[in-house]
Amino acid sequence: MAFITIAPPAQPGSADAPLSGPRKVSRPTTAPAAERGPMRSPSLRLGSVRPGSLRTVPSHILLIALALVSIFPIYWMFVTAFRPPSDALSTNPLPGPLSLENFQYVLKTIPIAGMLANTFGMALTLAVSQLLVAILASYGFARWDFVGKKALYLLFVGSWLVPFQVTMIPNYLLVSQMGLLNTITGVVIPQLCSAFAVMMLRQHLEAFPKDLLDASQMDGRSSWRTLWEVVVPNLRPALAALGIMLFISAWNEYLWPSLIMQKSDALIQVGIRGFLGAEGNNWGAIMAASSLACLPIFLIYIFLQRYVVDAFVRSGLK
Amino acid sequence: MFIETAGPATGIAPAGPAGLPANRRPKRRALSPYLYILPAVVLLLVWTYWPLGQTVNLSFTDWNLIPTKPKQYVDVQKYAKVLSLPELHQALINTGLYILAFLGISVALPLVFALLSRKVQGKARTAYQALIFVPFLITPVASSAIWRWLFAPEGGTIPAIAAALGAPMGNIFRDPDSSMTAVIVIVGWQMLGFGVLVVSAGLAGISPDYAAAASIDGASGRQITWRIIIPLLSPSLVFLSLMTILLSAQWTYPIIDLATQGGPGNSSTNIYYLLYQFGFRNFDAGLSSAAGTLFFLGFGLIALVFVELSERLSFYDN
Numbered sequence: 001m002a003f004i005t006i007a008p009p010a011q012p013g014s015a016d017a018p019l020s021g022p023r024k025v026s027r028p029t030t031a032p033a034a035e036r037g038p039m040r041s042p043s044l045r046l047g048s049v050r051p052g053s054l055r056t057v058p059s060h061i062l063l064i065a066l067a068l069v070s071i072f073p074i075y076w077m078f079v080t081a082f083r084p085p086s087d088a089l090s091t092n093p094l095p096g097p098l099s100l101e102n103f104q105y106v107l108k109t110i111p112i113a114g115m116l117a118n119t120f121g122m123a124l125t126l127a128v129s130q131l132l133v134a135i136l137a138s139y140g141f142a143r144w145d146f147v148g149k150k151a152l153y154l155l156f157v158g159s160w161l162v163p164f165q166v167t168m169i170p171n172y173l174l175v176s177q178m179g180l181l182n183t184i185t186g187v188v189i190p191q192l193c194s195a196f197a198v199m200m201l202r203q204h205l206e207a208f209p210k211d212l213l214d215a216s217q218m219d220g221r222s223s224w225r226t227l228w229e230v231v232v233p234n235l236r237p238a239l240a241a242l243g244i245m246l247f248i249s250a251w252n253e254y255l256w257p258s259l260i261m262q263k264s265d266a267l268i269q270v271g272i273r274g275f276l277g278a279e280g281n282n283w284g285a286i287m288a289a290s291s292l293a294c295l296p297i298f299l300i301y302i303f304l305q306r307y308v309v310d311a312f313v314r315s316g317l318k
Numbered sequence: 319m320f321i322e323t324a325g326p327a328t329g330i331a332p333a334g335p336a337g338l339p340a341n342r343r344p345k346r347r348a349l350s351p352y353l354y355i356l357p358a359v360v361l362l363l364v365w366t367y368w369p370l371g372q373t374v375n376l377s378f379t380d381w382n383l384i385p386t387k388p389k390q391y392v393d394v395q396k397y398a399k400v401l402s403l404p405e406l407h408q409a410l411i412n413t414g415l416y417i418l419a420f421l422g423i424s425v426a427l428p429l430v431f432a433l434l435s436r437k438v439q440g441k442a443r444t445a446y447q448a449l450i451f452v453p454f455l456i457t458p459v460a461s462s463a464i465w466r467w468l469f470a471p472e473g474g475t476i477p478a479i480a481a482a483l484g485a486p487m488g489n490i491f492r493d494p495d496s497s498m499t500a501v502i503v504i505v506g507w508q509m510l511g512f513g514v515l516v517v518s519a520g521l522a523g524i525s526p527d528y529a530a531a532a533s534i535d536g537a538s539g540r541q542i543t544w545r546i547i548i549p550l551l552s553p554s555l556v557f558l559s560l561m562t563i564l565l566s567a568q569w570t571y572p573i574i575d576l577a578t579q580g581g582p583g584n585s586s587t588n589i590y591y592l593l594y595q596f597g598f599r600n601f602d603a604g605l606s607s608a609a610g611t612l613f614f615l616g617f618g619l620i621a622l623v624f625v626e627l628s629e630r631l632s633f634y635d636n
Contacts, residue, residue: 167373169373170370171365195362281472
């Protein structure tokens with residue numbers, strides 16, 4: 001239960017906030033607008049040292065080394081993928097000569113475009129449904145006090161302690177009884193609710209300005225209309241960050257698709273696994289397929305980097 | 319905290335434009351939180367808690383997952399068997415080693431990196447963090463493929479460098495002495511940047527006033543780090559450690575499955591991979607469920623102890 005509540009404070013004011021215990025952390029957010037700038041560096045305040053001064057040189061060196069370790073394997077994947085197959089074993093650290101042969105080979109050998117489209121649809125469905133279920137549940141938890149609230153919330157917190165591997169056999173049997181083995185529906189169904197998303201959103205909603213809810217009620221809105229006309233529009237940045245994160249997690253999910261899709265290669269995680277096994281040492285083709293499998297995530301990251309980092313760092317979850 | 323909205327609302331209702339009969343409102347309100355929470359709770363019960371009960375149930379049976387074959391009730395026989403299996407002992411030891419390795423890679427190292435690099439601020443910092451975070455987003459099929467290529471005995475970058483340094487290496491994935499290292503390198507590569515970002519975010523939330531005040535009082539840089547910064551960081555550190563302990567086995571699962579299949583000779587397996595092998599390779603539902611039940615109880619106990627400890631050890635800034 002300590003998971004979310006200790007999430008690193010990203011707001012300038014929160015250093016002075018009462019972090020008095022995992023349960024009752026109330027972030028002093030006054031308006032959701034304060035949520036808007038994910039991961040901005042509020043730590044400028046720490047900077048009594050001017051950037052560029054000599055004292056930061058060792059820090060730069062350290063960070064450059066760390067960045068190189070992080071990026072080199074990915075760089076190498078692209079370099080190998082874009083080389084002609086005959087040059088796959090080249091040790092030249094620079095890219096080139098450029099060739100698309102590996103990609104052509106992958107496209108010819110496996111229906112990777114279809115896999116990508118299927119996986120995209122699966123991840124999008126999951127992200128949207130998890131968001132929807134979480135919006136409803138967190139609103140219910142944050143807005144009212146009711147009998148059994150604590151016990152019901154404990155169901156969500158407690159689900160953290162149930163590793164998926166422990167329940168995979170009954171889940172598999174249930175999906176199999178529904179006749180959904182080797183279908184994307186079978187992959188999606190057990191994951192429609194993310195307890196984690198409920199907990200994240202509840203935190204945001206607890207910090208939602210009460211005055212707005214009061215005002216909305218005085219205007220005669222029902223709780224349902226308040227949710228969609230007042231709460232959701234104001235939470236847009238938080239919802240976007242969470243949605244992106246859920247999408248990426250769904251895309252990268254491996255265990256469940258690999259169990260359910262044993263006889264189908266409709267999803268990228270499973271489809272490519274077979275290809276990698278069959279290609280052995282054909283590293284150019286393997287790297288081309290791998291880079292295609294990461295492509296959507298890279299695109300999201302390039303355009304929405306701040307949201308992505310913010311969502312994951314706050315949550316600390318995959 | 320939103321209950322108060324009920325107060326003014328009832329007073330206003332009769333005159334309000336909603337025009338609902340006053341006696342209907344409280345009733346609706348009493349039901350509505352449950353309705354909002356219903357979808358999430360139902361999904362959670364169907365796909366997490368009911369299967370958990372099923373797993374416990376299956377752990378007392380002998381069954382090979384074939385629907386037409388009846389389950390046989392065998393008392394605690396499966397528990398006795400699983401506890402005596404050398405595979406289980408190996409998997410438990412490995413899981414412990416993985417946890418230790420990741421406590422180093424995703425908690426201790428990030429702490430060092432974040433402390434040493436905190437002087438770098440502004441755009442440079444954002445750029446480094448953006449790069450360091452990328453491995454965390456790589457899909458498991460791709461990350462295992464990339465590192466299999468980097469470690470490839472023929473043409474792989476790392477063996478080439480090792481050979482140039484006069485320390486030739488074989489196939490790291492096929493050697494029982496190094497297969498675990500391979501898994502740790504791959505997963506550690508993914509988790510390191512995540513840890514650095516979480517710790518940095520924690521650091522950014524610490525008010526510089528404390529360090530400034532201590533510095534005026536004559537505290538040295540080292541004293542400030544150990545006596546002020548690290549205690550104030552403890553919520554982030556506790557959070558990361560708990561994640562690491564509870565989730566290491568899940569983080570390593572896809573890479574084990576993709577890169578080593580737990581081998582050679584169970585040298586790189588972990589407890590969750592063992593559950594998979596018992597259930598979906600040996601088709602022994604009882605054995606897998608018995609082990610799963612034990613792991614669930616074990617991790618539950620660890621989590622409770624940890625939450626209790628963190629309440630006592632964490633140092634809050636209030």
